[in-house]
Amino acid sequence: MLLAKVRGTVVSTCKEPSLRGVKFLLVQLLSDTGEPLPDYEVAADVVGAGINEWVLISRGSGARQHEGYVDRPVDATVVAIVDTVSLASGSLYSKREDLS
Amino acid sequence: MLLAKVRGTVVSTCKEPSLRGVKFLLVQLLSDTGEPLPDYEVAADVVGAGINEWVLISRGSGARQHEGYVDRPVDATVVAIVDTVSLASGSLYSKREDLS
Amino acid sequence: MLLAKVRGTVVSTCKEPSLRGVKFLLVQLLSDTGEPLPDYEVAADVVGAGINEWVLISRGSGARQHEGYVDRPVDATVVAIVDTVSLASGSLYSKREDLS
Amino acid sequence: MLLAKVRGTVVSTCKEPSLRGVKFLLVQLLSDTGEPLPDYEVAADVVGAGINEWVLISRGSGARQHEGYVDRPVDATVVAIVDTVSLASGSLYSKREDLS
Amino acid sequence: MLLAKVRGTVVSTCKEPSLRGVKFLLVQLLSDTGEPLPDYEVAADVVGAGINEWVLISRGSGARQHEGYVDRPVDATVVAIVDTVSLASGSLYSKREDLS
Numbered sequence: 190m191l192l193a194k195v196r197g198t199v200v201s202t203c204k205e206p207s208l209r210g211v212k213f214l215l216v217q218l219l220s221d222t223g224e225p226l227p228d229y230e231v232a233a234d235v236v237g238a239g240i241n242e243w244v245l246i247s248r249g250s251g252a253r254q255h256e257g258y259v260d261r262p263v264d265a266t267v268v269a270i271v272d273t274v275s276l277a278s279g280s281l282y283s284k285r286e287d288l289s
Numbered sequence: 290m291l292l293a294k295v296r297g298t299v300v301s302t303c304k305e306p307s308l309r310g311v312k313f314l315l316v317q318l319l320s321d322t323g324e325p326l327p328d329y330e331v332a333a334d335v336v337g338a339g340i341n342e343w344v345l346i347s348r349g350s351g352a353r354q355h356e357g358y359v360d361r362p363v364d365a366t367v368v369a370i371v372d373t374v375s376l377a378s379g380s381l382y383s384k385r386e387d388l389s
Numbered sequence: 390m391l392l393a394k395v396r397g398t399v400v401s402t403c404k405e406p407s408l409r410g411v412k413f414l415l416v417q418l419l420s421d422t423g424e425p426l427p428d429y430e431v432a433a434d435v436v437g438a439g440i441n442e443w444v445l446i447s448r449g450s451g452a453r454q455h456e457g458y459v460d461r462p463v464d465a466t467v468v469a470i471v472d473t474v475s476l477a478s479g480s481l482y483s484k485r486e487d488l489s
Numbered sequence: 490m491l492l493a494k495v496r497g498t499v500v501s502t503c504k505e506p507s508l509r510g511v512k513f514l515l516v517q518l519l520s521d522t523g524e525p526l527p528d529y530e531v532a533a534d535v536v537g538a539g540i541n542e543w544v545l546i547s548r549g550s551g552a553r554q555h556e557g558y559v560d561r562p563v564d565a566t567v568v569a570i571v572d573t574v575s576l577a578s579g580s581l582y583s584k585r586e587d588l589s
Numbered sequence: 590m591l592l593a594k595v596r597g598t599v600v601s602t603c604k605e606p607s608l609r610g611v612k613f614l615l616v617q618l619l620s621d622t623g624e625p626l627p628d629y630e631v632a633a634d635v636v637g638a639g640i641n642e643w644v645l646i647s648r649g650s651g652a653r654q655h656e657g658y659v660d661r662p663v664d665a666t667v668v669a670i671v672d673t674v675s676l677a678s679g680s681l682y683s684k685r686e687d688l689s
Contacts, residue, residue: 190513190531190565192499196321197376199292201345203336204369205355213290213345215374217321221496221517221529229321231290231345236503240377245501245513245531250350250550251564255505262368264351265290268562269504274515276497277540296421297476299392301445303436304469305455313390313445315474317421329421331390331445340477350450362468364451365390396621397676399592401645403636404669405655413590413645415674417621429621431590431645440677450650462668464651465590490613490631490665492599521596521617521629535605545601545613545631550650551664555605568662569604574615576597577640 190245192219192271195238199231207261214238214267216246223274223281232265233258243271243282290345292319292371295338299331307361314338314367316346323374323381332365333358343371343382390445392419392471395438399431407461414438414467416446423474423481432465433458443471443482490545492519492571495538499531507561514538514567516546523574523581532565533558543571543582590645592619592671595638599631607661614638614667616646623674623681632665633658643671643682 193216201213212234218226230246235255238244244267246252252266253259274281293316301313312334318326330346335355338344344367346352352366353359374381393416401413412434418426430446435455438444444467446452452466453459474481493516501513512534518526530546535555538544544567546552552566553559574581593616601613612634618626630646635655638644644667646652652666653659674681 190563191529192531196378197374197381199345199371200373200375201369201371204345205335205366207354208369215321215376220527221515227320229291231292235505245499245504247562247564249564251553251562253351253354254507254553254560254562260354262347262351262354262366263290264347264349266505266562269501269508271499271501273500274497275500276515278496281497296478297474297481299445299471300473300475301469301471304445305435305466307454308469315421315476327420329391331392353451353454360454362447362451362454362466363390364447364449396678397674397681399645399671400673400675401669401671404645405635405666407654408669415621415676427620429591431592453651453654460654462647462651462654462666463590464647464649490663491629492631520627521615536603545599545604547662547664549664551653551662554607554653554660554662566605566662569601569608571599571601573600574597575600576615578596581597 190247193217193230193244193246194219194225195240195242195244205262211261216244216267230265232267233263234267236267236270238267238270243284245269245271290347293317293330293344293346294319294325295340295342295344305362311361316344316367330365332367333363334367336367336370338367338370343384345369345371390447393417393430393444393446394419394425395440395442395444405462411461416444416467430465432467433463434467436467436470438467438470443484445469445471490547493517493530493544493546494519494525495540495542495544505562511561516544516567530565532567533563534567536567536570538567538570543584545569545571590647593617593630593644593646594619594625595640595642595644605662611661616644616667630665632667633663634667636667636670638667638670643684645669645671
């Protein structure tokens, strides 16, 4: 999985039928120091993540391991909202402090 | 999924038999600011996307999660035509404004 | 899928048993302007492609969606010989002109 | 698989239900000379790896080939703790010496 | 598949149980001119490759298409020892000459 930050939403009316009801978030990938990388993903959201929250994204077939998603043409999914990232060198991120 | 822009078509007569009837689009990947990236994909089209439209592509096994595609040797598919991309910092793309 | 150009062959006697009878082509990936990229693949050939022909390669599990290939340890396959690549800005490639 | 070094942990309360009980490690990818690369992964841990240990990570569907993980949305897993890396040019890493 | 050269071995005692008995080789990826690339893989060996031999590696789910490997958390496997690489521009590699 990779760390990412929610930046916005992508809306589509004309899409593969099984994608109806799937919410697409544009998430920015983060480096291991928490800086935004040039890479992003448009990921399905199965955890209700909000703007600016740090999340974990799973890609590839892992992105479809969720009830009702096995047959959907999705290759990236937001699978967790991050509470804390703790490194040996110290705390990298804490949701509580980030939002305060 | 990644944002991409439809730039053209690829035609092949001699191909793996199950690819008959599959329409191949050449799509240019887009950055998170909407700029063209050097990367492209030749993607199967299952939504009827047109030249210059912004689309979402799904890659890997996700590209075959569409009726009749499970056994086709496809690794990239156009799965949605994008209406809007809305970021916290403002609107990145709106199909209506793009075509007007 | 990606555009590639056939450059040669790879031969192996000692290999995973199910690879017997599989023809391996070394193909050079092409950019969206038809220029050779530094990247290449050694791909199984299921369409009988020849030296210098433009082809489409499929990678990952998509490379095994061909009769008799599902259980072979292959991660890249030449799945089509390209006839034409037509972009909104003009023709990028035509097999007929390329060979004449 | 790739060599990586364990740097810390990622904690999430709100996550895809099947991820309950999965421990997430932030691991830094290592070059073939043992230097840290800019790339990292947040990987599930199934071997009980500790901070600063060298490990092997498996990515993609390979990351779910562990009892109870097949249906979890995981795309990277720590699958081994490395004892030694021995190259023709000499020893690159030995856990015993690293910890002494 | 990609061309690679065997450089050494990786040994692990504490690993995912199904990896017992799997031999791990560190292989250096090669460019299309036979030069070493910065990228490497730690790959399972199913063909008995030796130090400095040129091999083909298969990655992703393709790496598990070998008897007894389907359920092992492996994402890269040495699937062939290369005899020759012949390009339109001439011979790139011949195992016989390389070893003589």
